[in-house]
Every structure is written in C-alpha cells, then in structure tokens.
Amino acid sequence: MYGEAVGRLxxxxxxxxxxxxxxxxxxxxxxxxxxxxxxxxxxAAIRDVKENVRPCRRCFNVTEQDPCRICADPARxxxxxxxxxxxxxVLALEKVGGFRGLYHVLLGAVSLLEGVGPDDLTLxxxxxxxRQGGVRELILATNPTFDGDATALHLRAALEPLGIKVxxxxxxxxxxxxxxxxxxxxxxxxxEGRQAY
Amino acid sequence: MYGEAVGRLxxxxxxxxxxxxxxxxxxxxxxxxxxxxxxxxxxAAIRDVKENVRPCRRCFNVTEQDPCRICADPARxxxxxxxxxxxxxVLALEKVGGFRGLYHVLLGAVSLLEGVGPDDLTLxxxxxxxRQGGVRELILATNPTFDGDATALHLRAALEPLGIKVxxxxxxxxxxxxxxxxxxxxxxxxxEGRQAY
Numbered sequence: 001m002y003g004e005a006v007g008r009l010x011x012x013x014x015x016x017x018x019x020x021x022x023x024x025x026x027x028x029x030x031x032x033x034x035x036x037x038x039x040x041x042x043x044a045a046i047r048d049v050k051e052n053v054r055p056c057r058r059c060f061n062v063t064e065q066d067p068c069r070i071c072a073d074p075a076r077x078x079x080x081x082x083x084x085x086x087x088x089x090v091l092a093l094e095k096v097g098g099f100r101g102l103y104h105v106l107l108g109a110v111s112l113l114e115g116v117g118p119d120d121l122t123l124x125x126x127x128x129x130x131r132q133g134g135v136r137e138l139i140l141a142t143n144p145t146f147d148g149d150a151t152a153l154h155l156r157a158a159l160e161p162l163g164i165k166v167x168x169x170x171x172x173x174x175x176x177x178x179x180x181x182x183x184x185x186x187x188x189x190x191x192e193g194r195q196a197y
Numbered sequence: 198m199y200g201e202a203v204g205r206l207x208x209x210x211x212x213x214x215x216x217x218x219x220x221x222x223x224x225x226x227x228x229x230x231x232x233x234x235x236x237x238x239x240x241a242a243i244r245d246v247k248e249n250v251r252p253c254r255r256c257f258n259v260t261e262q263d264p265c266r267i268c269a270d271p272a273r274x275x276x277x278x279x280x281x282x283x284x285x286x287v288l289a290l291e292k293v294g295g296f297r298g299l300y301h302v303l304l305g306a307v308s309l310l311e312g313v314g315p316d317d318l319t320l321x322x323x324x325x326x327x328r329q330g331g332v333r334e335l336i337l338a339t340n341p342t343f344d345g346d347a348t349a350l351h352l353r354a355a356l357e358p359l360g361i362k363v364x365x366x367x368x369x370x371x372x373x374x375x376x377x378x379x380x381x382x383x384x385x386x387x388x389e390g391r392q393a394y
Contacts, residue, residue: 029283049236
C-alpha cells in the first residue's frame with residue numbers, strides 16, 4: 001500500500017519503545033512530508049549518537065567523554081554514590097538539582113519476568129568501585145516497583161559484607177496528592193515510614 | 198546534563214508530531230542504549246525516505262515511482278476519484294479494501310486557525326484532472342472535523358461549475374458504539390442522515 005522505503009521506515013520506527021503500528025505510520029508519513037533538511041538532521045543526530053555516545057567506564061551513564069562530566073567533576077562529593085537503574089534516572093535526579101554526589105547506573109533492574117539477573121547489570125563494577133575505597137554512603141534509587149525493589153534487596157545483600165552505609169529513597173505520599181486517591185500500598189508505606197514532626 | 202549529541206537528538210525527535218520533551222528523552226535514551234545496528238538502520242531508513250519518496254505527480258500520494266502504483270494500475274476505476282486530506286488517509290481506505298477507484302491527496306485541509314487556504318492545497322491540480330475528462334464521480338473523503346468540512350464545502354463550490362457528480366462519506370453512528378455515549382453532534386447527524394430500512 002505504501003512503497004518499500006516507507007514500509008522499512010515504519011518497521012524501524014516500531015522498534016522504538018511505546019511506538020506501535022499507528023504511531024509509526026503517523027511518524028513515517030510526517031517524515032515523508034517534512035522538509036528534506038528536517039529528516040536528514042534527525043538521521044544525522046541518530047548516527048551521531050550511535051557513533052559518539054558510550055557508557056562512562058566508571059558510572060555507566062551515557063556520555064561523549066570518558067569518564068563522564070559528573071565523574072570527572074572534582075566539585076562533586078565522590079564519597080556519595082546514588083545507584084539508579086537507567087541513564088534517564090540520572091537526568092531526572094540532576095533536574096531536581098540538590099544531589100551533589102556521583103551516580104552508578106545499573107543499566108536495568110533484576111526481573112524474573114524478563115529473565116534479567118544481577119549478572120546482567122553493572123553490579124560487579126559497582127562492588128569494585130566500593131571496594132576501591134572512598135565511598136562513604138550508597139543511596140539505592142531504583143524505581144519503586146516490584147523489579148526495582150527486588151534489585152534494591154539484592155544490592156543490599158551484596159553490599160552488606162563491605163560495611164558501608166546503605167540508604168534508599170523515602171517512600172510515602174507524593175506531595176500534592178490526596179489520601180483518598182492513594183493506593184493501599186502507598187498508604188501502608190506512608191504509615192510505616194511515618195516521621196517525627 | 199547529557200552530552201551535545203544526545204541533546205541534539207532530543208531536539209530533532211521533538212520536531213516529530215506528538216513527541217514532547219519526555220517522549221523525546223525516552224526515545225533518545227533508548228537509541229543510545231540500543232544495538233548499534235538498530236540505530237543505524239533507523240537513520241538509514243529515514244535518509245532513504247527523504248532521498249527516494251516523492252509525491253505522485255497525478256494524485257500527490259507518496260510514492261517511490263511516478264505515477265504511483267494506484268494511478269498506474271489499469272485494473273482500477275479511473276472514473277472514480279476519492280479526495281482525501283493526507284497520504285495516511287489513502288492507507289486507511291486501502292486497508293478497508295473495497296474501493297477500486299483512484300485518489301487525490303490534498304496534502305492538508307483548509308484551516309483558518311493555521312492559516313491554510315485552498316491555494317496551499319493541491320486543489321488546482323484536482324480541478325485540472327477533472328477538466329481533462331474521464332472522471333465520473335468525485336467522493337469527498339475529508340476528515341469529519343471542522344477543517345475537513347470546511348474543505349469539503351470549498352471543494353463542492355469549486356467543482357460545481359464542472360458538472361460532475363460529487364458525493365461525500367456517510368455520517369452517522371459508528372458500528373459498535375452506543376447511543377448513550379454518542380456526542381450530540383454525532384446523534385444529530387445520524388438522525389438527519391437516517392436511511393430507509
């Protein structure tokens with residue numbers, strides 16, 4: 001119904017997360033009709049990222065320089081390590097702006113369902129970083145999900161023998177929400193984690 | 198927070214319709230972490246479309262050959278023309294499968310809000326096609342929206358002096374819906390267009 005080139009573009013777009021047949025068709029037809037420069041700029045940007053962006057050899061965040069800007073910054077607290085699942089979590093935390101330590105990106109989470117075990121993550125390099133010394137505290141900032149919690153439990157067990165302080169992000173009601181609409185699990189966590197006031 | 202290459206990719210992805218900052222970031226980080234081949238294949242597919250896909254000189258549908266496969270097909274009814282707004286509408290109608298005529302793609306709709314007038318569409322080439330003779334009936338298949346209806350009205354007025362049969366797609370309740378959930382406008386159309394039974 002459409003030619004080979006458009007069909008191939010739709011196939012490639014469908015590989016992207018959250019892009020189904022409909023959206024892929026919409027994007028493909030947009031690209032077909034977009035100015036030549038716009039399409040070529042997108043193609044060049046993708047190529048550039050695939051050629052020049054690599055994981056940082058220390059924290060595994062995505063970077064064009066190695067070690068990355070954060071790891072290379074002497075003004076940051078190199079004794080405080082925040083462990084996250086994915087590079088976009090680093091971005092989310094950096095946008096908040098308050099954290100001045102370094103990161104460690106696991107590149108995933110332990111998942112029974114998807115068959116991801118601890119050895120598929122950057123757990124070993126994390127333990128090596130801690131063993132090299134200088135790390136005072138490790139903040140577990142995996143996602144508040146089943147897989148994220150399983151990963152955090154696994155990390156805590158693996159880190160225990162190394163004797164450093166391990167914390168995790170607070171659980172509770174999100175600001176601006178209401179008790180009425182909170183899930184039972186969320187309310188239970190808020191109760192369990194109640195703080196002195 | 199991310200390097201220049203990732204930043205540029207996010208900027209380019211945000212030009213796509215329906216892709217905001219968040220989705221662009223998600224897609225960019227996916228592409229960063231995807232296998233090299235996957236990223237390069239997408240970049241190549243985009244380049245290929247920009248280099249090889251053109252509007253058909255007769256119907257303005259997107260095509261790699263000119264005239265397009267549909268216009269070049271002698272088995273189709275060249276006396277029946279279905280006028281649509283965009284190439285993806287041709288795709289939608291071809292998927293249904295029952296229509297054996299040709300198309301004419303307007304490449305947009307008249308829109309006061311977006312400042313699109315009839316001269317920005319492929320209206321003049323449509324009138325030329327009809328004037329060349331051989332067209333028996335013209336089906337207006339613009340979208341059932343404010344702009345689509347405005348475009349259909351404009352087309353009807355422009356086609357009237359040429360004295361050919363002009364029809365438009367039926368309006369009414371979509372199969373599988375319910376009266377209870379139908380909009381007032383949709384119900385009014387269903388009433389107004391009621392058919393003998």
